Amino acid sequence: MIFVVLGTHELPFTRLLDEVSRLQKAGVIDDEVVVQVGNTPYQSDAMKLIPFMSYNEMERYFDEARLIITHAGTGSIITGVKKGKKVIAVARLQKYGEHNDDHQTEIVEQFTSTGHILGIANEKELEQKIKEAETFEPVPFKSGRDQIVKLIQDFIEG
Numbered sequence: 001m002i003f004v005v006l007g008t009h010e011l012p013f014t015r016l017l018d019e020v021s022r023l024q025k026a027g028v029i030d031d032e033v034v035v036q037v038g039n040t041p042y043q044s045d046a047m048k049l050i051p052f053m054s055y056n057e058m059e060r061y062f063d064e065a066r067l068i069i070t071h072a073g074t075g076s077i078i079t080g081v082k083k084g085k086k087v088i089a090v091a092r093l094q095k096y097g098e099h100n101d102d103h104q105t106e107i108v109e110q111f112t113s114t115g116h117i118l119g120i121a122n123e124k125e126l127e128q129k130i131k132e133a134e135t136f137e138p139v140p141f142k143s144g145r146d147q148i149v150k151l152i153q154d155f156i157e158g
Contacts, residue, residue: 003065004035007073008052012040013098016090019123020069021046028127034061067133069126072104072119077111081141086133087117088126115139 004020006013017040023029024046033047036058042049053061058079062068068080072091080087089111091104105121112119116139118129 001032001065002067003061005070005076006038006040007071008038010039015123017042019126072107081116088129089117089119
């Protein structure tokens with residue numbers, strides 16, 4: 001199963017779903033596709049579209065998915081990365097009315113440069129990234145929490 005996550009931002013992100021739909025019709029995607037669509041109005045007979053989910057539902061879909069395709073929201077990316085999933089992230093862009101600015105491009109670049117995800121700048125790259133995902137081994141997530149706690153403890157004690 002492929003889990004597509006669009007988040008809860010109030011602006012629509014139909015560009016990504018149009019590309020997923022095209023790839024389904026072309027036979028590139030033959031998995032079941034479940035989409036958390038949020039505020040993106042969309043209709044499809046080939047995808048299971050769910051506007052909003054509880055935390056437990058989201059966790060279940062993340063756990064069951066073999067591949068996550070997501071907008072570049074940090075929460076969505078980090079959830080997939082922490083679970084060791086193969087994640088493809090696509091930035092919402094201001095020029096398409098998908099976000100207020102282009103900060104998601106920086107998020108994609110950062111997580112891609114560390115080897116945690118496969119990031120794309122253009123939805124037309126999705127087909128190639130799906131193929132790359134077959135052999136992609138994401139760098140395991142390593143929290144910096146312990147280092148931060150130690151820094152704070154050293155500061156307080158020192």
